[in-house]
Amino acid sequence: MAHLSINKLLIANRGEIACRIIRTAQRMGIECVAVYSDADKDSQHVKLADEAWHIGGPAAKDSYLKADTILEVAKKSNANAIHPGYGFLSENAEFARQCEANQVIFVGPPVPAIEAMGSKSDAKSIMENAGVPLVQGYHGNDQSDDRLQSEADKIGYPLLIKATAGGGGKGMRVVESSADFIDALNSCKREAISSFGDDRVLVEKYLTKPRHVEIQVFADSQGDAVHLFERDCSIQRRHQKVIEEAPAPGLSEETREQMGQVAITAAKAIGYEGAGTVEFLYDHDGSFYFMEMNTRLQVEHPVTEMITGLDLVEWQIMVANGLPLPLQQNQLTINGHAFEARIYAEDPDNDFLPATGKISYMGLPQTNANVRVDSGIVSGDSVSVYYDPMIAKLIVWDRDRSAALARLRGALADFHVAGLTTNIEFLHHLASNDSFNNADLDTHFLDKHGEELTTADSSVADEILAAAALHVMLKQADKQSGDRVDPYSPWNETSGWRLNEDNHHLIELLHDNNQYTVTAHFRNEGLLRNKGFLLEIGGKELVASGYLDGNRLHIDLDGHQSTVNLAESDNQLVIFKNAKSWELEVKDNSLVNLDQDTQANLTAPMPGTVIDVLVNPGDTVEEGQALIVMEAMKMEHTIKAHKDSVIAEVLYQEGDLVDEGAELISFEEE
Known part of the structure; x- marks a missing residue:
């Protein structure tokens, strides 16, 4: 099928990888077809594609794993090629076979190559025959407990039991002694049969301080293959990658070339085509051992793109079109260094437990030649229980x-x-950890440095409380200013003017079940004439002023100027600073009464004297109708009805003095 040319591409995936493939394909002039489940009807990949087709329920088995349905959509949409992305059907040999049978180009390796690497055990046998170095282990067909125990005792401890059909850390156990082997084996087999329907395992020597180094390979249908250098993926939790980088730090040019050539040998041994990754365990003595080959595009492929300046999806499409590799090995070079951090909805302080729900706000760093963000999510989208909780990939590059x-x-x-x-x-x-900065890496890094990386802290610094209070006061002042009718009325004064008293507001903030109170006093002297406040926080007094610029709050706190970012929804305020965030529930006991549109009853927005009552109990009033006239400093202010209603009770009469926030009139319940 190599002679066919891709003119319309169906992306059999979702989220950030679907968006990423669509962007490259459209840039190449190729129409794109998206598929989506019930949960993804309004997702970004659906909006980005030229057309999108519904394929089933929210669970992957009812949608993104339905090979027959996806192929049917390819036919209906006249798509002559399918890109599987990663995960789902990307390494499913039967799906690739069905594509071939239906004359649909599968943007991936040939079926025999997928099958060869589909079993970890079979893959190791192929690699062993090709002369690729392997960790000492047993990959045989005799799966009896006695044989596996015997082989384990020969290898020595510690060792690793791995499900041959496994991935993502499932069906994997480290065994420290012979006495523990059978229990670990049974546990591993139970998990393997549950996750993969296959309880076969292999047993390998366990390296105590290995690094996970992988080589990006590419091969074409003409039999040529190159490597695009290596990535270090040693930082993992539960055998899943957290931060990846390229090139691998501390790797000599000699070792890099050796690993690259071994990876090319591995690819050629199975007649590979397209993008693939050969993964190795790299030991501290410089030795390396074949672990597995992923016959697809990797999640972390952007770091390779950043150091080579290449688009790997473009290369995939070119190879799938039957074209030769765009560059030869001697034309490929490494430029600079790149990192990828996977932004997940999860709680690192609770064993990385996944989180689900709606993202009320997402603000991204400025993207440029040094910073890239791959995501399929924007503000307002949800992280579903049905799929991986990755929000985005943050990729950076520098010299x-x-x-x-x-x-x-x-x-x-x-x-x-x-x-x-x-x-x-x-x-x-x-990224701030000394050991990580010094490239002291291995796959047990997070286990060893977990306490240093903890983020659990329920306290809120005074600076953050001050920022929250300042935000409340500035927003209220802006609202009052925008609502003014009479610019000369003291009732519409935004400087906190009050009759014969110091004006202050109590702002209650709740964070992680801890309550904080901030008392804010208006101050109009000297430099504080422009929306300045004296804040009382935990017995301290802080002079605060500042201004809002979109989601950014500029603060001057006792002469120290800084900025924070904010996101607000209803009475929830989230403050961001230095990669940390504080979610605060805000209750302003005074200012809330100034918003007459949200009140059940009518309250005094300021202290003053009632000089006229214009309604009586039982009267029906309309929104905007004058109800009470108040006076302060010999100036009048008319308070009007905020909605159509019936007066239940008038609580003050002509001549009465009222305090700020006092209820003036109650209305009958609707």
Whole structure:
């Protein structure tokens, strides 16, 4: 099928990878067809594609794993090619076979190559025959407990039991002694049969301080193959990657070339075509061992793109069109250093438990040649229980590892998500960790440095409380200013003017079941004439002023100027600073009464004297009708009905003095 040319591409995937493929394909002039489940009807990949087709229920088995339905959509939409992305059907040999049978180009390797690498055990046998170095282990067909125990004892401990059909850390156990082997084996088999329907396992020597280094390979239908250098993916939790980088730090040019050539040998051994990744365990003594080959595009492929300046999806499409590789090995070079951090909806302080729900706000760092964000989510979207909870991939590049790390820390500090728990602060701690900065890496890094990376802290600094209070006061002042009818009326004064008293407002803030109170006093002297306040916080007094610029609050706190970012929804306020966020529930006991549109009854917006009552109990009034006239400093202000209603009770009469917030009139319940 290599002679066919892709003119319309169906992307059999969702989320960020679907969006990423669509952008490249459309840039190449190829029409794109998206597919979506019930849960993804309004998703970004659906909106980005040229057309989109519904394929079933929200669960993957009812939609994105339905090969027959996806092929049917390809026929109906006249798509002559399918790109599977990663996950779902990307390494499903039967799906690739069905594509071929239906004369649909599968943007991936040939069926025999997928089948060869589909079993970890079979893959190791193929690699062993091709002379690719392997970790000492047993990959045989005799799966009896006695044989596996015997082989384990020969290898020695610690060792690793792995499901041959496994992935993502499932069906995997580390065994420390012979006495523990059978229990671990039974547990591993139960998980493997549940996850993959296959309880076969392999047993390997367990390296105590290995790094996970993988080589990106590409091969074409003419039999040529190249490697696009390596990525280090050692930072993992539960055998799933957290931060990836390219190139691998500390790798000599000699070792890089050796690993690259071994990866090419592995690809050619199975007649590979397209993009693939050969994964190795790299030991501290410089030795490396074949682990597995992923016959698809990897999640972390952008770091390779950043250091090579290439578009790997474009290469995939070219190879699928039967074209030769665009570059030869001697034309490929490494430029600079790149990191990818996976932004997840999860709680790192609770064993990385996934989080689901609506993202009320998402603010991204500024993207440019140094910073890239791959995502299929925007503000207002939801993270579903049905799919992987990855929100985005943050990719950064710079001239060397140290500069790229600085870029990563800065970009993480500017990545803001409100509405659910994320790992952003955890990633920032990781990117700031001394051992990580010194490239002291291995696959047990998070186990060893977990306490250093914890983000659990329920306290709220005075600076954050001050920012929240200042935001409330500034927003209220802006609202009053915008609502003014008579610019000369003291009732519409935004400077906090009050009759014969110091004006103050009590603002209650709730965070993680801890309550904080901030008392805000207007101050109009000297430099504070422009919306300045004296804030009382926990017995301290802080002079505060500032201004809002969109979602950014500029603060002057006792002469110290800084900025924070904000996201608000109803009475919830989220404040972001230095990759950390605080979600606060806000209750302003005074200012809330100024918004007459939201009140059940009518209250005094300021202290003063009632000089006229214009209604009586039982009267029917219309929205905007004058009800009471108040006076202060010999100036009058008319208070009007905020809705159509019936007067239940008039609580003050002509001549009465009233305090701010006092209820003046009650209305009958609707």
